[in-house]
Amino acid sequence: MHKLQLIGCLLIVSLLLSGCWSKRELNELAIVTALGIDKVDDGFEISIQIVEPSEISAKQPSAGRSPVITYHERGKTVFEAIRKITTLAARKPYFSHLQIVVIGEELAKSNMVDVLDFISRDHEFRNDFNIIVSHEVNAKEVLSILTPIEKIPASKMLNSLQASEKVWGSVLTVNIDDLINTLSNNEESAVISAITMDGSKSLGMSQTNVQQAETSTLLKYIGLAIFKNGQQIGLLNAEDSRGISYLDNKIESTVEIISCPKEGTLTTEITHAQTKIKGRFEGNMPQLKVQITIEQNVGEVECMLNLGEKKTIEMINKRTEELIHKRIEHTLQILQQDYQVDVLSFGEVLHRKDPEKWKKIKKDWLAIFSEMPIHIEVNVKTQALGTMENFPVRNEKNMGE
Amino acid sequence: MNKEMISSRQFTIITLLCSIGTAILIIPASITNDVQQDAWIVASIGVIFSLLIIKLFITLGKRTPSFTFPQAIEKIVGKFFGKAINLCFTMLMLLSAGELLYFIGIFMKTEIMPETPSMSFVLLFGIIVMYAAYLGIEVFARSAEILFPVFAFIFIVFVLCISPQIDIGNVQPILEASPSSMVFSTIRFMSLFSFPLVILLIVFPSNVDVQESATKGFYIGAMIGGVVLVTVILLSILVLGPTLTSSRTFPSYALAQRISIGDFLQRIEVIMAAMWITTIYIRMFMYFYASVISMAQVFNIANHRPLIIPLGMISMGLSQVIHPTIIESNLYNQEYWPILATIFMVLLPLMLLIIAMLRHIKAPSN
Amino acid sequence: MLTVICIIVASIIIAFIFIPSLLKIKDTKTIVIFSLLLLIGALLNSLNALNIHVPSPLIPLVMILSPLKKILDSWREGGTRK
Numbered sequence: 001m002h003k004l005q006l007i008g009c010l011l012i013v014s015l016l017l018s019g020c021w022s023k024r025e026l027n028e029l030a031i032v033t034a035l036g037i038d039k040v041d042d043g044f045e046i047s048i049q050i051v052e053p054s055e056i057s058a059k060q061p062s063a064g065r066s067p068v069i070t071y072h073e074r075g076k077t078v079f080e081a082i083r084k085i086t087t088l089a090a091r092k093p094y095f096s097h098l099q100i101v102v103i104g105e106e107l108a109k110s111n112m113v114d115v116l117d118f119i120s121r122d123h124e125f126r127n128d129f130n131i132i133v134s135h136e137v138n139a140k141e142v143l144s145i146l147t148p149i150e151k152i153p154a155s156k157m158l159n160s161l162q163a164s165e166k167v168w169g170s171v172l173t174v175n176i177d178d179l180i181n182t183l184s185n186n187e188e189s190a191v192i193s194a195i196t197m198d199g200s201k202s203l204g205m206s207q208t209n210v211q212q213a214e215t216s217t218l219l220k221y222i223g224l225a226i227f228k229n230g231q232q233i234g235l236l237n238a239e240d241s242r243g244i245s246y247l248d249n250k251i252e253s254t255v256e257i258i259s260c261p262k263e264g265t266l267t268t269e270i271t272h273a274q275t276k277i278k279g280r281f282e283g284n285m286p287q288l289k290v291q292i293t294i295e296q297n298v299g300e301v302e303c304m305l306n307l308g309e310k311k312t313i314e315m316i317n318k319r320t321e322e323l324i325h326k327r328i329e330h331t332l333q334i335l336q337q338d339y340q341v342d343v344l345s346f347g348e349v350l351h352r353k354d355p356e357k358w359k360k361i362k363k364d365w366l367a368i369f370s371e372m373p374i375h376i377e378v379n380v381k382t383q384a385l386g387t388m389e390n391f392p393v394r395n396e397k398n399m400g401e
Numbered sequence: 402m403n404k405e406m407i408s409s410r411q412f413t414i415i416t417l418l419c420s421i422g423t424a425i426l427i428i429p430a431s432i433t434n435d436v437q438q439d440a441w442i443v444a445s446i447g448v449i450f451s452l453l454i455i456k457l458f459i460t461l462g463k464r465t466p467s468f469t470f471p472q473a474i475e476k477i478v479g480k481f482f483g484k485a486i487n488l489c490f491t492m493l494m495l496l497s498a499g500e501l502l503y504f505i506g507i508f509m510k511t512e513i514m515p516e517t518p519s520m521s522f523v524l525l526f527g528i529i530v531m532y533a534a535y536l537g538i539e540v541f542a543r544s545a546e547i548l549f550p551v552f553a554f555i556f557i558v559f560v561l562c563i564s565p566q567i568d569i570g571n572v573q574p575i576l577e578a579s580p581s582s583m584v585f586s587t588i589r590f591m592s593l594f595s596f597p598l599v600i601l602l603i604v605f606p607s608n609v610d611v612q613e614s615a616t617k618g619f620y621i622g623a624m625i626g627g628v629v630l631v632t633v634i635l636l637s638i639l640v641l642g643p644t645l646t647s648s649r650t651f652p653s654y655a656l657a658q659r660i661s662i663g664d665f666l667q668r669i670e671v672i673m674a675a676m677w678i679t680t681i682y683i684r685m686f687m688y689f690y691a692s693v694i695s696m697a698q699v700f701n702i703a704n705h706r707p708l709i710i711p712l713g714m715i716s717m718g719l720s721q722v723i724h725p726t727i728i729e730s731n732l733y734n735q736e737y738w739p740i741l742a743t744i745f746m747v748l749l750p751l752m753l754l755i756i757a758m759l760r761h762i763k764a765p766s767n
Numbered sequence: 768m769l770t771v772i773c774i775i776v777a778s779i780i781i782a783f784i785f786i787p788s789l790l791k792i793k794d795t796k797t798i799v800i801f802s803l804l805l806l807i808g809a810l811l812n813s814l815n816a817l818n819i820h821v822p823s824p825l826i827p828l829v830m831i832l833s834p835l836k837k838i839l840d841s842w843r844e845g846g847t848r849k
Binding site: 496708740 | 785843
Binding site: 181184355 | 511513577644667
């Protein structure tokens with residue numbers, strides 16, 4: 001009798017284990033990998049990129065169907081548009097595996113802060129996706145391009161973003177938490193990587209784009225977009241974007257090209273870079289100092305140089321220092337004078353240094369920032385020459401020319 | 402009737418988990434809102450001052466070692482006032498139990514399953530707590546003993562996994578908050594951390610087998626609980642930054658979402674949530690059990706068991722009406738709960754202790 | 768409506784489980800309190816199930832405490848002004 005009761009109890013309890021109230025099984029999900037938001041006259045147009053599960057699986061040969069499907073819908077708000085998508089999508093979109101959010105150029109230039117509210121408020125959105133803006137195309141078009149190698153275009157966008165941040169430095173990965181943090185700390189200023197489309201749009205949308213060795217339409221990062229008051233106010237070119245990366249201590253590895261004494265160039269590989277921003281107050285005037293320590297290798301020599309000499313190495317160090325110094329100076333000038341934005345939170349450095357004095361200058365910070373001189377100190381060390389010393393083809397005879 | 406007994410080790414574990422309770426979920430946001438990056442300092446000060454509060458509870462408990470807290474109240478201030486105080490105390494405990502059920506419901510509803518009615522979480526949780534109360538404090542203590550290693554393991558994993566993302570700059574500049582806001586935040590912290598430990602007088606010292614080591618356990622449990630809370634607050638600020646910590650509804654959960662080790666150990670936030678579900682269960686049981694025991698005391702009912710289901714039903718019902726929205730809940734926990742907790746959980750024991758001293762009520766020396 | 772019936776049926780079952788054993792030991796006081804609390808519980812949950820708004824029990828509590836809070840607030844502001 002006792003046993004029967006126990007079994008009965010277990011059976012009843014097992015009813016509770018069958019699932020959750022709001023359960024959604026895999027076959028009911030449309031996994032969204034990228035979300036694009038554009039501004040249109042009466043609100044927003046959103047585009048979502050959904051993976052086609054059968055095309056992604058490695059086993060099955062492709063049936064010629066596109067690996068992703070992109071849907072577009074307009075709505076007064078982002079949330080409305082997302083819910084309205086169910087009228088045209090086969091399944092309800094599921095955002096927990098979102099990899100990238102593309103903000104359309106027009107939206108970025110008007111005001112994107114309101115859009116971020118939804119993204120960070122909704123529970124299905126996590127915080128591990130990256131945010132980028134589109135340049136000269138709208139987000140809808142960016143999401144329509146098919147890419148080779150990575151079947152899911154969102155993965156391609158994410159991977160090249162991460163890879164070029166790591167080895168080149170002209171882009172920055174920015175997730176929603178970073179963005180909200182920087183937008184709230186400064187005068188709603190931030191930097192976000194910008195993507196553009198290279199080639200014909202209509203070709204990029206068709207499967208033929210990925211069927212040839214030479215891809216006709218490509219997605220490509222071009223640099224960093226600068227935001228102030230939640231609006232995009234400018235776009236930095238690759239050089240200045242790398243300047244920003246240096247200043248933000250985000251450079252892991254990159255290359256620098258310096259000119260040789262006579263002619264030709266020498267390319268160095270930065271293997272380690274560390275930037276320290278130091279702030280202090282002199283009286284009530286804030287002072288900032290940028291200290292960059294760099295370790296590099298010689299990567300490519302296209303001129304006559306005897307790398308065996310210590311003098312040459314010193315020359316390389318000095319020229320790299322000058323080059324980076326110049327670039328940082330230029331970048332700072334753009335930030336201070338052209339845009340007057342403190343995207344790198346220099347103010348926060350001063351705030352940490354002396355909260356009392358910071359309070360006094362906080363109101364006029366942007367004005368002070370645009371005027372103040374920033375001392376730059378670059379320190380380069382060349383450690384290795386690559387896998388050989390002097391290139392044997394360029395021998396003494398050639399050198400004497 | 403055999404008196405139920407728990408070991409001093411079990412008591413330490415209950416103290417530890419009970420002191421963490423709901424605080425782990427709501428404290429980072431509420432105090433960071435006020436003192437920004439200095440929240441962890443406030444919490445550390447709070448933990449240290451909490452030792453005094455615990456000293457008070459222990460001194461009071463030892464005056465009447467063989468009585469539960471409600472019995473002790475009646476013994477110290479007399480039958481009439483005792484019953485009045487006990488009735489208020491019962492109400493407060495019942496409300497708090499309902500509130501904790503509300504927390505479980507709103508947490509699940511906000512972060513994990515928004516379409517599910519919160520009553521379904523409340524019902525499942527309420528049944529467990531009622532069942533535990535029915536089986537008694539001994540069984541409950543054993544369940545706490547089983548849950549503790551799970552909690553400790555998850556907590557250690559949590560700390561280890563999130564620590565690579567620390568950014569030291571987030572806590573600077575140190576001590577920027579004004580002294581008065583720090584004082585108020587400290588009280589706010591203590592009102593959610595150590596003040597509620599007064600309910601442990603229900604089992605201490607009357608149901609604890611070795612009083613001396615349980616006294617030590619009271620301090621140690623609360624200390625470790627405090628360290629856990631300070632760690633969570635510190636990590637929230639270091640990883641999320643003060644702005645996000647104060648704007649997120651549940652910063653600890655947002656923190657757990659951040660965990661990502663080598664792109665494969667990630668999306669484990671729901672497992673991390675087991676941490677606060679455990680501690681909320683422990684604190685909720687204590688509130689609920691206290692309300693049952695003191696209700697029984699008010700009406701001189703020898704066997705408290707029949708009261709469990711009706712009171713459980715009431716607290717489940719309360720959980721649905723107690724806060725119409727999360728805004729009221731935040732306001733209540735920020736502004737009114739600290740006052741209420743100070744009155745009932747600090748001033749009341751203090752008053753009881755003074756009266757007990759004046760009336761020379763103390764443990765029979767043997 | 769179905770939920771309300773469930774609540775009432777559950778309450779009756781609970782009453783049938785507890786009351787007979789209490790009757791045996793003639794503990795009328797417990798029976799009265801038990802039934803009263805059960806009634807309150809069933810009523811509260813039924814009202815919730817019927818979506819009838821029940822004011823939060825914290826409202827009177829908050830009303831009692833608000834003068835005290837005002838005093839504290841004035842202290843706090845005084846503290847920050849300094």
